[in-house]
Every structure is written in C-alpha cells, then in structure tokens.
Amino acid sequence: MSFMKVDFLPKFSVSGVWQRWRESYPVEGTKAEHAITLFTGVPTIYTRLIQGYQAMDPQLQAASAAAARNLRLMMCGSSALPQPVMQEWEAITGHRLLERYGMTEFVMAISNPLKGERKAGTVGKPFPGVQVKILADEESGSNVNKVGELCVKSPSLFKEYWKLPEVTRESFIDDGFFKTGDAVTMDEDGYYIILGRTNADIMKVGGYKLSALEIESVLLENPAVSECCVLGLPDKTYGEVVCAIIVAEAETKKKREEESKPAITLEELTSWAKDRLAPYKIPTRLFLWDSLPRNAMGKVNKKELKKLLAPEQ
Missing domain, CATH: 3.30.300.30 (ANL, C-terminal domain)
Structure with missing residues (x-):
C-alpha cells in the first residue's frame, strides 16, 4: 500500500517553493526521503515562480531547474494558462504543464492527457463518463468552433446549493446539465479551450x-x-x-x-x-x-x- 503526503505552506512563497524542490533533490541523481513529486498551481503562481527564477544567480538557477525537472508531474488549473507562461516554464524545467478543468460543483471534468499530446491553450477532453455541451446563441449539431457557455453532466455533479433553490434552478438546464458560467470553444481535435467567464472575460x-x-x-x-x-x-x-x-x-x-x-x-x-x-x-x-x-x-x-x-x- 502506498501513501501520499501533502505539504501545506503557511502562504505561497516563491523562494520557499524553489527551496523545497532543491531540498527534495539536492544533488543530481539523489532524492530526499520526503521529496516533492507532484506540484499543482494556478497560472499566477507559475508566473511568480518564473520571475523568482529569473532573479536568481546562474548557480542557483541551475540547481533550481535541475531539482524541478525531477518532479513526476506539474499541473495547472483554476484559470486559463497563457501560452507564453507554459512555454517559458517548459524551457526552464522541462515540464509541459498538465492543464485540466474542474469546479467545486463537480470536481474534475476535462483534462489534457497524462500520456499523450498536451495541447497548449486548451484544457483537453472530457473524462470518461463526463458529458459536456456548449450552450450557444445559435445551436448546431457539433461543438467544433462553436462559442458559448460550457455545460457539464457528470457522475460527480452536485445535487443543489444548500438552501438556495432559486440559484439551483437557474444553474441547470432542462436535461440536467450544469451551467458553469465559463465561455468555451472546441477545436477540430476535440480539445476544449476556455475563453473566460461569460460575465467578465x-x-x-x-x-x-x-x-x-x-x-x-x-x-x-x-x-x-x-x-x-x-x-x-x-x-x-x-x-x-x-x-x-x-x-x-x-x-x-x-x-x-x-x-x-x-x-x-x-x-x-x-x-x-x-x-x-x-x-x-x-x-x-x-x-x-x-x-x-x-x-x-x-x-x-x-x-x-x-x-x-x-x-x-
């Protein structure tokens, strides 16, 4: 049986995260007992980490990048990841960030593959058992290149907002799909692209x-x-x-x-x-x-x- 340990930091610290990785892999080919193997963050965190890396002296940069390359997986979510950030992070650490999409109301629903093509600028394809549709002003049979609100139906979808029946009714369409409030489109390969919040972006x-x-x-x-x-x-x-x-x-x-x-x-x-x-x-x-x-x-x-x-x- 294997176990996972989660490190909780009091607050996000650019220098603290880089240091934790360097402590995990202090010398090339070595791994500390409680080494960090997986890291997940929002786009802003990766932007801050890049800025912190750029401010390091060359020797510390080399040690930091080498340590980061040893992590098994790095993920990004919460909001769309700008392609320049993804590209720069990959150049520094060798990691092509795994983008995925979820909400508290249904946990994870869409993801780029762990093994396979991770397309920059997309959040990937729906998980098995998850149904998605794009609610647009003009309906068509295909989601390809259609722009509209993403709606999700999933085995993990919540039932209702606690003591908010009106909000619950407004959040679902007739066939049980949940309205996420995010505007999306889908490319020819079936990968979904988050365009932003319908009311802000x-x-x-x-x-x-x-x-x-x-x-x-x-x-x-x-x-x-x-x-x-x-x-x-x-x-x-x-x-x-x-x-x-x-x-x-x-x-x-x-x-x-x-x-x-x-x-x-x-x-x-x-x-x-x-x-x-x-x-x-x-x-x-x-x-x-x-x-x-x-x-x-x-x-x-x-x-x-x-x-x-x-x-x-």
Missing part, C-alpha cells in the same frame, strides 16, 4: 465577441510586459472597448524611467500588436500599474476593476 466590441484571455496571452509575449489584465470598458459607440492594464517588466520599467518615459505607450503597444492581433482586438486604452489586485486564488476581479475604471471614461 467575454467582451462585446462593435458586434464582435472577444476573449480577454486570448488577448492577454498575446500581450504577455511582449518583452516589456510582466503581467496584464484585459477587460471591456463601456463605450457609447462600440458598446465596449478593449482596455489593457499592464505591469511592466522590471528592467524595462527602470530603464525607461531613467529616460523619463513610461515603460510602454499605447502607440508602441498598438504598433507591436498589429501583426499579432486582428485590428478590433488591439487595446485602445492602456493603464500602467505597479501590480494587479488579486484574490487568494490569484485571480483578478475584473468586475470590480470595471467599476473602478468606468468613471474615468
């Missing part, structure tokens, strides 16, 4: 439905961008306009401040993005912040940010 700009997560993933490829948040702000002409809140990369910010310039301007961002995004997806408003407000799970509350920024329009 889907923007309606001039007749187009845009995914804020898709735009964020592209902006993160810009070397001047460390973190970013994209959201739609109210606009009388277009309904909403694309707004980007950017946390600049530290060295870029320092260098530009010495030149009395902002880390990146809207004009520079527009010029850089024109070959990477369709014109209607390029942000038309830009805010430079020192950090993004996040909750305990590492998520940005976009609804609150919209309330904060809307009066400025």
Whole structure:
C-alpha cells in the first residue's frame, strides 16, 4: 500500500517553493526521503515562480531547474494558462504543464492527457463518463468552433446549493446539465479551450465577441510586459472597448524611467500588436500599474476593476 503526503505552506512563497524542490533533490541523481513529486498551481503562481527564477544567480538557477525537472508531474488549473507562461516554464524545467478543468460543483471534468499530446491553450477532453455541451446563441449539431457557455453532466455533479433553490434552478438546464458560467470553444481535435467567464472575460466590441484571455496571452509575449489584465470598458459607440492594464517588466520599467518615459505607450503597444492581433482586438486604452489586485486564488476581479475604471471614461 502506498501513501501520499501533502505539504501545506503557511502562504505561497516563491523562494520557499524553489527551496523545497532543491531540498527534495539536492544533488543530481539523489532524492530526499520526503521529496516533492507532484506540484499543482494556478497560472499566477507559475508566473511568480518564473520571475523568482529569473532573479536568481546562474548557480542557483541551475540547481533550481535541475531539482524541478525531477518532479513526476506539474499541473495547472483554476484559470486559463497563457501560452507564453507554459512555454517559458517548459524551457526552464522541462515540464509541459498538465492543464485540466474542474469546479467545486463537480470536481474534475476535462483534462489534457497524462500520456499523450498536451495541447497548449486548451484544457483537453472530457473524462470518461463526463458529458459536456456548449450552450450557444445559435445551436448546431457539433461543438467544433462553436462559442458559448460550457455545460457539464457528470457522475460527480452536485445535487443543489444548500438552501438556495432559486440559484439551483437557474444553474441547470432542462436535461440536467450544469451551467458553469465559463465561455468555451472546441477545436477540430476535440480539445476544449476556455475563453473566460461569460460575465467578465467575454467582451462585446462593435458586434464582435472577444476573449480577454486570448488577448492577454498575446500581450504577455511582449518583452516589456510582466503581467496584464484585459477587460471591456463601456463605450457609447462600440458598446465596449478593449482596455489593457499592464505591469511592466522590471528592467524595462527602470530603464525607461531613467529616460523619463513610461515603460510602454499605447502607440508602441498598438504598433507591436498589429501583426499579432486582428485590428478590433488591439487595446485602445492602456493603464500602467505597479501590480494587479488579486484574490487568494490569484485571480483578478475584473468586475470590480470595471467599476473602478468606468468613471474615468
């Protein structure tokens, strides 16, 4: 019989996590008695770990990367993982993060394979016994390339919200599928792509439905961008306009401040993005912040940010 031990940290610590891995595998080919073998985190955690790694001296980087490569599996969930983060993490540690999708209401439902192709930008395919459908404005026989709300029916699906009968009724459709509140699409290989929360990450700009997560993933490829948040702000002409809140990369910010310039301007961002995004997806408003407000799970509350920024329009 085998047993699993879980390490609980008092709070997330970038240096603490890297140190725990180095303690687990102190020398190439060796393994401590209580070595960490599996790690799971949200995208923000991996972003912070990458930043911590980049701040290390070369010797510590080598030891940290070697230790991380010895873990059996690394997973990512809670929100969509930007492809640049996945690619950089794989370059550092050799691990292609295993993305999967679940909620408290039904635990895990969709996952990339443990053995097989883990497609960047997707959360994979439904588990055996799990049924999913996409609830869209225009119904069609196939989920391929259809955009709409993900609905799930699973053996592990909960029955009801405690003492909230009205909320429970609103959360299910007639055939027993649970409405997740997440907008998705499915590619030709049957892999599902999370586009974001229907009430926060889907923007309606001039007749187009845009995914804020898709735009964020592209902006993160810009070397001047460390973190970013994209959201739609109210606009009388277009309904909403694309707004980007950017946390600049530290060295870029320092260098530009010495030149009395902002880390990146809207004009520079527009010029850089024109070959990477369709014109209607390029942000038309830009805010430079020192950090993004996040909750305990590492998520940005976009609804609150919209309330904060809307009066400025």
